[in-house]
Amino acid sequence: MTTRHFEKTKRLVRGMRTVVQQDWFGRDSWRFLLPAIVLTALQLLYFPLNMVADGNRSLSIAVIDDSIPRVSLFVVPYIVGIVYLSTANFFAAGLLARKHYQQHVFAFLTAMLIGFGFWYFFPAYIEKDAFDPAKNNPFDQLLYLLHGGDSAYGQHNSFPSSHVYYVTVGLVYLMKTYPQYRNFFIFSIVVNAASTLFTHQHYVIDVAAGFGLAAFAVWLSDTYLTPSYRRWEADANIMPPQTEST
Numbered sequence: 001m002t003t004r005h006f007e008k009t010k011r012l013v014r015g016m017r018t019v020v021q022q023d024w025f026g027r028d029s030w031r032f033l034l035p036a037i038v039l040t041a042l043q044l045l046y047f048p049l050n051m052v053a054d055g056n057r058s059l060s061i062a063v064i065d066d067s068i069p070r071v072s073l074f075v076v077p078y079i080v081g082i083v084y085l086s087t088a089n090f091f092a093a094g095l096l097a098r099k100h101y102q103q104h105v106f107a108f109l110t111a112m113l114i115g116f117g118f119w120y121f122f123p124a125y126i127e128k129d130a131f132d133p134a135k136n137n138p139f140d141q142l143l144y145l146l147h148g149g150d151s152a153y154g155q156h157n158s159f160p161s162s163h164v165y166y167v168t169v170g171l172v173y174l175m176k177t178y179p180q181y182r183n184f185f186i187f188s189i190v191v192n193a194a195s196t197l198f199t200h201q202h203y204v205i206d207v208a209a210g211f212g213l214a215a216f217a218v219w220l221s222d223t224y225l226t227p228s229y230r231r232w233e234a235d236a237n238i239m240p241p242q243t244e245s246t
Helices: 003-020 030-043 046-052 072-095 098-121 138-150 162-177 179-198 204-235
Strands: none
Touching: 030 072, 030 098, 046 098, 072 098, 072 138, 072 162, 072 179, 098 162, 098 204, 162 179, 162 204, 179 204
């Protein structure tokens, strides 16, 4: 390698280090939005993964799942869950304390990547029963549209339920920053999970796996990933804004 090329490489490495060694979680600049933007963009892999994988198994536990009635009213919290999981990272960026935002990012990313792995290597589908929506029941109509929309592309991502693990991870960290609303967040987590069952969008095992994945992602983030990242921040002299205590 010539001296000229060596100097170019050094400048490139120095430039990359300068880019990386920034405070990506403090609200003193626009940079705190980038983790939210990246995570939300990665979520869009949901659609191509549905197209490349072939769902060849149903994980229904008949004695349990067949006994769960379809309750169209639950389409409302289900749709609310869709809206929230699509925007959860921006809620985190805007509302969480700095440390909790970091924890959210690593937990959300962990749950997402593991979920993608299951969908690709262990694709599973939901057997949805056809039904005629009541003309005078708007909830029936909404649920009918929801089922129809799902059938427009491959359905190979039932296990674990992303509806459960995305919403649960997001609300866990909101609960940490705003413990005074703990009961509301717990209620929301439960209703969100119930909505996936009573709309017949998921089986019980999908929901259980979604909770399990969320719990693992939160544990891994809080115990290992975030502390490691914060130690790196300290070593790199990346200090949080003075207005944030965590």
